[in-house]
Amino acid sequence: MITDEPETRLREAFTRAAADIEVPGQARQRLLSRDYHPRTVNRKLTAVLTAAAAAAITVPLAIGGGSRPAAAGPVLRLASYTFQLPAGYKLTAATSAPCHVSVAAVLPWDPNAKDRRAPPGQTAMKAAASAAGGCIAAVLAPPYTPTAAVPDPEAPVAGAHPVQVGRYHGVIVHSLTHYPPALIFSVTGIRAAKHHLFTQLFVPLPAGGGEMRDLVIGASRLSASELIKIAATGLAA
Amino acid sequence: MKLVRGGLRRRQFEAFIADATDALFRTAHLMTGDAGAAEDLVQETFIRIARRWDRVRVMDHPVAYARRVLVNLAVTEAERRSRQRAELTPPPTWFESADQTAERALGEVEDLAEFRWALAKLPSRERAVLVLRYWSDLPTAEVAAILGCSTGTVKSSASRGAARLARVLPQPSPARRPGVPARGK
Numbered sequence: 464m465i466t467d468e469p470e471t472r473l474r475e476a477f478t479r480a481a482a483d484i485e486v487p488g489q490a491r492q493r494l495l496s497r498d499y500h501p502r503t504v505n506r507k508l509t510a511v512l513t514a515a516a517a518a519a520i521t522v523p524l525a526i527g528g529g530s531r532p533a534a535a536g537p538v539l540r541l542a543s544y545t546f547q548l549p550a551g552y553k554l555t556a557a558t559s560a561p562c563h564v565s566v567a568a569v570l571p572w573d574p575n576a577k578d579r580r581a582p583p584g585q586t587a588m589k590a591a592a593s594a595a596g597g598c599i600a601a602v603l604a605p606p607y608t609p610t611a612a613v614p615d616p617e618a619p620v621a622g623a624h625p626v627q628v629g630r631y632h633g634v635i636v637h638s639l640t641h642y643p644p645a646l647i648f649s650v651t652g653i654r655a656a657k658h659h660l661f662t663q664l665f666v667p668l669p670a671g672g673g674e675m676r677d678l679v680i681g682a683s684r685l686s687a688s689e690l691i692k693i694a695a696t697g698l699a700a
Numbered sequence: 701m702k703l704v705r706g707g708l709r710r711r712q713f714e715a716f717i718a719d720a721t722d723a724l725f726r727t728a729h730l731m732t733g734d735a736g737a738a739e740d741l742v743q744e745t746f747i748r749i750a751r752r753w754d755r756v757r758v759m760d761h762p763v764a765y766a767r768r769v770l771v772n773l774a775v776t777e778a779e780r781r782s783r784q785r786a787e788l789t790p791p792p793t794w795f796e797s798a799d800q801t802a803e804r805a806l807g808e809v810e811d812l813a814e815f816r817w818a819l820a821k822l823p824s825r826e827r828a829v830l831v832l833r834y835w836s837d838l839p840t841a842e843v844a845a846i847l848g849c850s851t852g853t854v855k856s857s858a859s860r861g862a863a864r865l866a867r868v869l870p871q872p873s874p875a876r877r878p879g880v881p882a883r884g885k
Binding site: 479480 | 735869
């Protein structure tokens with residue numbers, strides 16, 4: 464029998480290398496317990512919010528004052544926080560296109576889960592869109608009481624990286640979840656489709672009475688550092 | 701009824717994840733050389749699969765399809781990163797000191813870390829070819845189909861990558877005939 468010695472050695476090396484790889488218990492647990500099905504927009508909630516937005520055209524989406532630098536974009540106000548957005552963005556209703564998808568993506572309150580907390584209201588979610596199709600969505604999640612078992616029910620457990628946001632600790636996660644499939648099948652084979660990275664920043668903030676609530680900011684065309692800078696300046700004010 | 705069907709689909713998907721996680725994680729680890737990156741890669745793969753689960757679950761080999769998605773994600777991500785920043789500088793003595801490495805007792809090169817390091821230093825497509833060809837044991841044509849290239853490209857990539865990896869593979873002990881002294885002795 465003819466054997467290809469180098470190939471055999473390579474196969475053996477790969478077998479040994481792979482056998483040496485153990486799936487870490489926590490990683491396995493995270494992979495098995497994660498909900499991979501994309502969140503769907505709660506149609507009832509969206510309808511209510513859209514109606515509210517339509518009824519009150521003057522939704523409190525305040526645009527930045529004159530004291531801001533001319534090159535800067537609008538100011539997004541969320542509760543008592545004011546976030547200076549980059550130039551080129553325009554505030555928009557959180558429940559209308561193109562940002563409704565981004566808002567749904569960052570919405571920590573899952574209507575399909577057994578979340579007994581009240582959903583975030585209209586004033587707790589704001590968004591701004593750019594002409595290029597980018598979107599920045601910010602949501603204040605409903606308050607929660609952190610426990611040892613569940614320190615933060617909103618923050619993702621997989622793929623998240625701890626970051627410092629001003630004087631607060633947060634986590635950031637990158638995702639391609641809400642964009643078209645990354646693989647295109649064609650007669651010439653498989654190629655990667657163009658997609659945009661969606662970045663989400665979770666910052667737990669004190670809500671009083673021992674409770675916390677997460678500020679969640681997601682953006683489709685901003686780098687992590689840009690997103691952190693926006694959040695840090697808003698939380699510092 | 702819809703809820704029942706949805707529940708069944710979800711249970712099938714969960715069973716698929718439980719079944720595929722280990723194999724995909726190992727493939728991802730070989731592709732990335734890092735446990736954290738491997739976990740991210742497997743997670744992203746599952747997200748993609750979940751989106752098209754209705755199609756995937758009726759396939760003959762859903763895990764093979766997931767591996768295809770994973771490898772392409774890994775290649776795409778590696779190419780994106782390499783465009784953004786230069787690759788890590790290899791250790792100053794690795795490629796250059798292949799002879800010195802050989803001079804060491806090659807029996808000690810059981811060190812899998814060195815093999816993994818060498819693997820991680822290969823261009824992402826070359827790495828993908830080797831992982832699919834020699835770890836997943838796929839035929840050349842299937843590797844070509846997964847990566848969207850010709851079989852000739854797969855063969856040349858495999859040859860190039862194998863030659864580089866061969867430098868860190870333990871050499872087989874030369875069979876010595878009894879009574880014939882070793883050279884120089």
